Amino acid sequence: xxxxxxxxxxxxxxxxxxxxxxxxxxxxSSLAFSLLYLSIGAGSYVGFAVLGGVMVSFWxxxxxxxxxxxxxxxxxxxxxxxxxSPASITAILIGMSLGGIINTVPSAAIVTAIGWxxxxxxxxxxxxxxxxxxxLTLAALYxxxxxxxxxxxxxxxxxxxxxxxxxxxxxxxxxxxxxxIGAFSPFPFAVQLAASLIPLTIGMDALRRSLFFGxxxxxxSLDLFLLADLSVAFxxxxxxxLKALERKGRTDGTISVRIR
Amino acid sequence: xxxxxxxxxxxxxxxxxxxTKEAPVVALDGISFQVREGEVFGVLGxxxxxxxxxxxILSTLLLPTSGTAKVMGFDVSTEPEKxxxxxxxxxxxxxxxxxxxxxxxxxxxxxxxxxxxxAVAEAxxxxxxxLLGLTKYLDRKFYALSTGYRxxxxxxxxFINDPKVVFLDEPTIGLDVMTARSIREFLRSEAKRNGxxxxxxxxxxxxxxxxxxxxxxxxxxxxIAAGTPDSLKRALGAPALVMEVSPPPxxxxxxxxxAGVRGFTSATDEERDLSTVQVVVGDDDAAAEAAKRxxxxxxxxxxxxxxxxxxxxxxxxxxxxxFKEREEQGGD
Numbered sequence: 001x002x003x004x005x006x007x008x009x010x011x012x013x014x015x016x017x018x019x020x021x022x023x024x025x026x027x028x029s030s031l032a033f034s035l036l037y038l039s040i041g042a043g044s045y046v047g048f049a050v051l052g053g054v055m056v057s058f059w060x061x062x063x064x065x066x067x068x069x070x071x072x073x074x075x076x077x078x079x080x081x082x083x084x085s086p087a088s089i090t091a092i093l094i095g096m097s098l099g100g101i102i103n104t105v106p107s108a109a110i111v112t113a114i115g116w117x118x119x120x121x122x123x124x125x126x127x128x129x130x131x132x133x134x135x136l137t138l139a140a141l142y143x144x145x146x147x148x149x150x151x152x153x154x155x156x157x158x159x160x161x162x163x164x165x166x167x168x169x170x171x172x173x174x175x176x177x178x179x180x181i182g183a184f185s186p187f188p189f190a191v192q193l194a195a196s197l198i199p200l201t202i203g204m205d206a207l208r209r210s211l212f213f214g215x216x217x218x219x220x221s222l223d224l225f226l227l228a229d230l231s232v233a234f235x236x237x238x239x240x241x242l243k244a245l246e247r248k249g250r251t252d253g254t255i256s257v258r259i260r
Numbered sequence: 261x262x263x264x265x266x267x268x269x270x271x272x273x274x275x276x277x278x279x280t281k282e283a284p285v286v287a288l289d290g291i292s293f294q295v296r297e298g299e300v301f302g303v304l305g306x307x308x309x310x311x312x313x314x315x316x317i318l319s320t321l322l323l324p325t326s327g328t329a330k331v332m333g334f335d336v337s338t339e340p341e342k343x344x345x346x347x348x349x350x351x352x353x354x355x356x357x358x359x360x361x362x363x364x365x366x367x368x369x370x371x372x373x374x375x376x377x378x379a380v381a382e383a384x385x386x387x388x389x390x391l392l393g394l395t396k397y398l399d400r401k402f403y404a405l406s407t408g409y410r411x412x413x414x415x416x417x418x419f420i421n422d423p424k425v426v427f428l429d430e431p432t433i434g435l436d437v438m439t440a441r442s443i444r445e446f447l448r449s450e451a452k453r454n455g456x457x458x459x460x461x462x463x464x465x466x467x468x469x470x471x472x473x474x475x476x477x478x479x480x481x482x483x484i485a486a487g488t489p490d491s492l493k494r495a496l497g498a499p500a501l502v503m504e505v506s507p508p509p510x511x512x513x514x515x516x517x518x519a520g521v522r523g524f525t526s527a528t529d530e531e532r533d534l535s536t537v538q539v540v541v542g543d544d545d546a547a548a549e550a551a552k553r554x555x556x557x558x559x560x561x562x563x564x565x566x567x568x569x570x571x572x573x574x575x576x577x578x579x580x581x582x583f584k585e586r587e588e589q590g591g592d
Contacts, residue, residue, distance in 0.1 A: 002372070003368070003369050003372035003373070004369070006369070007358055007361060007365070007369050010360070010361045010365055011358055011359075011360040011361055012360075014360045014361060014401070015360050076354070076355040076356070077351060077353070077354030077355055077356050078355070078356060078358075080321055080349075080351075080354070081349075081354075081356060081370065081373070081417075082373065083320070083321060084319050084320055084321060084344055084347065084348070084349050085344060085348075085370075085373035085374060085421075086341060086344045086345050086373070086374060086375070087372075087373040087374070087375075249321075250320070250321065250322055250323045251323050252279070253278055253316075253322055255321050255322070
């Protein structure tokens with residue numbers, strides 16, 4: 001686990017340009033939504049956009065560096081090395097998640113710093129709830145990434161298209177830049193319910209309430225409970241999927257892209 | 261240390277089918293063999309013969325359709341976790357390393373998959389790098405290594421956990437002569453010095469002759485011969501007859517009916533407007549008969565000579581054609 005996390009850190013900090021590239025999309029989209037809030041006279045909500053930029057950094061990392069990673073590893077022959085070693089694949093995925101989180105921190109911190117410096121969003125935070133919600137959201141998000149990583153093994157090269165398909169809809173329905181569930185949501189109840197299956201949706205909503213409206217643990221307790229549940233559920237789903245896919249791969253001969 | 265009587269790989273009636281849209285493809289059709297500790301064992305055959313399938317089953321990446329395979333006494337189908345503790349594997353076609361970290365960090369990472377303490381891993385990396393001539397390149401990022409040094413790193417990876425059995429699939433494919441030779445020397449020395457079993461799948465006959473104690477020749481999923489390279493060559497009898505003939509004929513199938521001709525393989529050089537045919541014969545009379553038959557077809561024999569037996573001739577004698585022709589006919 002530790003080794004895989006270190007590989008991820010060495011890789012990204014060995015190529016500092018990647019850190020800058022990773023910041024590009026979250027900064028630009030965060031700026032765009034902040035300016036939109038200001039232009040319609042809703043400056044008090046500009047913090048939503050800044051927070052959205054931070055969380056989009058992590059969501060992009062989950063999609064592009066977690067979900068797709070095993071598929072790339074499979075194409076390179078690395079997945080075979082993992083499988084033929086006694087190491088636990090789940091431990092490798094957890095290591096990948098930890099490395100991914102640490103790698104994304106600089107990008108998220110810079111989005112925060114730029115957003116705060118430019119727009120001075122008003123914060124009325126219950127910090128304990130904010131911190132716990134943030135970490136549980138990350139846990140649930142990266143556990144989702146672990147599940148997707150397992151499932152993407154089946155899809156092969158289509159996985160990249162799948163990422164493109166997922167990125168924007170998830171950003172929209174999870175309410176990264178505006179509330180997508182609750183009283184202010186523009187979506188009908190059925191869509192809100194479906195969107196709540198995405199940990200980012202619950203996490204964003206709870207973060208907004210605890211960071212900008214001062215709701216403490218009691219106010220976000222249901223969200224925390226759901227996030228913890230989703231983390232465990234996705235972790236188990238990932239372990240089950242990996243085991244099933246390994247068995248299927250060994251039976252069908254699909255573990256490698258090079259079958260001779 | 262040399263090969264002992266302890267069996268490290270045991271394969272019995274191994275069969276593997278792959279489902280396709282048309283009909284199931286039989287990749288392995290009931291093969292059996294044993295490999296002893298400290299032995300370098302080659303699985304030789306043309307592309308599509310079933311070599312890679314064999315290696316993949318033994319390294320727990322693929323389940324057999326039927327039959328059994330054991331590595332160090334552990335069944336690869338039912339005890340893959342135990343097998344994975346005692347093996348490692350590498351392929352000449354793999355990339356096998358994270359590009360943006362150094363070769364040394366890559367090797368350290370792979371050592372951690374086997375739970376090696378860092379100090380042990382560092383010592384192992386140093387030792388393997390020295391043996392493989394990789395030391396100067398350890399601090400280079402993986403993407404900056406040449407093909408040859410990448411492959412040396414891949415081979416170092418395959419030995420990082422001090423495995424009892426190492427499976428290699430075309431370990432020197434695409435490498436220059438010097439690098440290939442140095443890797444072969446390393447493989448042979450690891451088997452003999454440390455009692456490791458090295459099993460390699462290859463279509464490179466020179467490689468098998470250079471380092472393998474024993475070889476199984478495989479064609480269309482079946483083992484058609486097995487033994488030491490010398491014993492297989494000795495069984496051939498007479499040296500092969502090689503002829504350069506002009507103009508190149510459409511085929512040399514007319515040689516099939518010549519008494520004592522066991523098979524042939526040919527290649528055409530269009531630039532020189534000639535074909536080279538290598539005829540595997542049972543005795544000298546058959547060689548003379550084959551030369552006469554070529555001339556009778558109106559072909560001019562520009563040059564001819566006898567070639568000492570190699571595994572290539574062994575394969576031709578067994579199958580009737582060379583690797584190239586066999587691959588063109590379609591294997592598994």
